[in-house]
């Protein structure tokens with residue numbers, strides 16, 4: 001069985017972070033493992049508080065896994081602090097997994113900072129150049145490139161700037177712009193659009209986490225990167241289409257639907 005590792009924060013509400021990642025891995029038939037970087041007290045309405053895990057504990061979790069279990073793909077989500085960014089970069093250089101997908105999580109949907117301001121430079125300098133793919137949303141790409149992204153042209157420029165910063169492949173998610181959520185994939189040479197149709201729902205908690213972990217799951221199963229990205233876009237679209245009315249705020253994406261569908265329990 002193929003394996004995937006998520007290095008991310010825990011979401012007590014189960015919709016984002018580690019929990020979304022593991023559900024995605026399982027739903028896509030990949031054995032999931034986790035390195036927890038932070039514990040968030042979170043639900044569908046807010047992030048109440050955050051406790052960072054210290055970097056020695058993060059190093060131990062990473063080495064425990066890599067010294068025992070083959071890792072086919074890694075997904076990185078919330079890292080929280082500069083120290084955590086640094087230790088994760090260092091350990092990944094040591095263990096050198098073949099595929100690393102970086103979701104540069106910065107701010108929750110409710111506006112809570114999940115990455116400290118002084119960690120952004122470390123993320124750009126130490127992590128961005130060593131990953132296979134970075135999957136920023138528009139505000140994250142604006143922060144990383146120090147520029148405004150309002151138009152399609154701006155999206156192309158942001159991808160080129162991210163390449164200058166050392167990114168090998170970029171998936172710039174367009175969900176935060178007006179209109180349909182079209183994402184732009186750039187492999188350093190060629191641009192490919194992944195077109196979406198906006199689904200009108202408030203239940204979009206954990207969409208970014210789900211997308212990046214689906215990419216990791218598909219790449220672990222030996223898809224090409226472009227094919228993994230396309231399949232993951234289909235996965236997140238269905239997961240949002242069937243998102244769950246759970247909690248009083250932004251409900252989570254639905255991973256179980258895929259399992260039912262596979263088992264032939266529902267019509268497509």
Ligand SMILES: Nc1ncnc2c1ncn2[C@@H]1O[C@H](COP(=O)(O)OP(=O)(O)OP(=O)(O)O)[C@@H](O)[C@H]1O
Nearest residue numbers: 137173175176181196197198199206207208209211
């Ligand atoms: N309402 C929607 N309908 C259809 N697709 C959507 C919708 N919102 C987002 N998407 C798609 O979901 C994926 C995740 O994008 P999004 O921009 O929501 O990530 P994010 O902002 O990083 O999420 P998060 O807040 O979980 O970190 C992208 O492929 C995006 O185009």
Ligand SMILES: Cc1ncc(CO)c(N)n1
Nearest residue numbers: 009010011016017078108
């Ligand atoms: C732990 C965690 N990671 C990522 C996100 C996505 O915004 C979140 N809300 N919480």
